[in-house]
Amino acid sequence: MLSASPSAIAAPPAPASWALELRDVHRHFGHTEIVRGVNLAVAATERVALIGPNGAGKSTLFHLISGRLRPSSGQIYLQGQRIDGKAAHDIHRLGLSRSFQISSLFPRLSVLDNLRCSLLWSLGYGYSFWHWLPGLRDVNARSHELLELLQLAPQCDTPAMQLSYAQQRALELGMTLASGASVILLDEPTAGMSRSETTHFIALIRQATQGRTLLTVEHDMEVVFGLADKIAVLVQGQIIAYDTPDKVRANPQVQAAYLGTAPEG
Known part of the structure; x- marks a missing residue:
């Protein structure tokens, strides 16, 4: 059973067991909080898709992980080593690489x-x-x-x-x-592609990232369900669900918040 409570999906206490781990990560700009206590743990070689409505904080979260922004509070670990506060080039040298929308x-x-x-x-x-x-x-x-x-x-x-x-x-x-790099971040890798190009590119990503850890932001739900081992759903700066595609698809809170299906009752 998935829970809407971020604390219910908090990462376990051993950072070295994860390829990438975020612990109670916050980021605010002035009085506006964009990322609100994100907990996320990604195992080695897992492919995780980060989804959510526009304005949910996905790009900000990617910037925090890759070092383009610093968290206001919280901790980020890469292969057990704390990286929040490090420069982007230093994080890159430690084994994390990312692409951009453009x-x-x-x-x-x-x-x-x-x-x-x-x-x-x-x-x-x-x-x-x-x-x-x-x-x-x-x-x-x-x-x-x-x-x-x-x-x-x-x-x-x-x-x-x-x-x-x-x-x-x-x-x-x-x-x-x-x-x-052992951990790859891809930001909307199939944006702007035709359906046939997207299908080809999904297969290419799967092959090219084999044996690596992948975190990707993606709006195309066909790509998400065809590529990801797990899906993290970010809504208003908080992860409301993090599980396998089938379980996330069936979650009524996710359906209401993002997939466009109102929960029954």
Whole structure:
């Protein structure tokens, strides 16, 4: 039985047992509280979809996890290490990578060079962009592995700005994976895609994130129920349900708050 009470779904007390854990996280802007005591625990290799109405606080929560914003109070753990208050680049180096609603690519660089640049830090080259990229064998080998995984090998020499929208999103997914992060945050990854592109991209995400932990914000309920192992429902800055897709779908509070079906009685 799911409960609307955030305290009823509070995370257990051992942070090291979770890939990602939020404990009583709050964020306010002035007198307005956007995130109101969120508790969330995501196990390693789980795929969790974060859903909720517009204005529920989903993007703010993603910013808090990834370090773009700091919580007003509460704690966030990544692989058992506390990360709230750390800079975004430090959190990234600890093993968390995220994509954004708007593609962030190097538009004039080729698909291959976008991936090469993204791989430099994770393969030990830091930000030494003076390296001659074609001469870095490990970078090239991993880049071509990603090209095959993303089904972008035929476009390897194509400038990123000439790709289709769906291909750009696939490249951005590859750049997110290039860090080697164990925890991946995807913000509305299928937004703007056709139904056929969405179906293809869901399969691509499942394959590309295999063995990693995934937290994604998504409005398309077909994507949510086709991708997620668990669903967290955020309403007015609080998680009102966190469970398997079938149980969340059947929850009358979720139906009333988000899925558009009024509870009986």
